[in-house]
Amino acid sequence: MTEKHSLVLIPGLLCTGDLWRDQIDALDDIANITVADHTRDDTMPAIASRLLSEAPERFALAGLSMGGYIALEVMRQAPERVTHLAIMDSRAIADTPEEGQRRLDFINLVEKGSAFKGVTRSLLPILIHPSRLEDEELTDRIFKMAEDVGKEAFIRQERALLAREVLWDVLKTISCPTLVLSGADDKLIPASVQREMAVEIPTAQYVEIPECGHLPTMEEPEITSKYMRHWLARS
Structure with a gap:
């Protein structure tokens, strides 16, 4: 019997493990899955450091949106511990001034x-x-996740996002099997931005899900799970 992967999943901003509900169920036969806590710290390095302190010694890592930013910070800190990397509806560049102002407005x-x-x-x-x-x-699931994250954690998350570093230079150093997955109609982080990121990663497979927005794990769970299964099978 093939040994299961250790798989760590990182939710996005104002999201909980329910973001990954269907993947946790669909991949249970091939992975021992944990969901990282990204609510207790207010900088990306601290969030990634906590994840690493609680993760197995070697593990596959998948992050969506804010989770993707954190995953890239993990790759900056400890790439040797990550066997497989999946970045979904995320990016390695900074916010635009408008996006930064929107974060400040939401905090207020x-x-x-x-x-x-x-x-x-x-x-x-x-x-x-x-x-x-x-x-x-x-x-309703999206609203419930936000309520479960809560006010104080949301403010910590937004402050971490506002202060995050550009990690574009990390992309070319990634050597593990990597999946970059995008909703084709993502209005928050356009698919074109994610394609550009995938080109920089030597080991990346880029996948675009049609008629899907920023939350493919919830909007198109079966397709997302299928691509994740293929990704975990790569060596």
């Missing part, structure tokens, strides 16, 4: 007591494909 709103549902509802049109905006099961 939440500090003043704004309900998370209002924040996440305002983000929905750029988080998921337009065809899914009336999917109450999906949108």
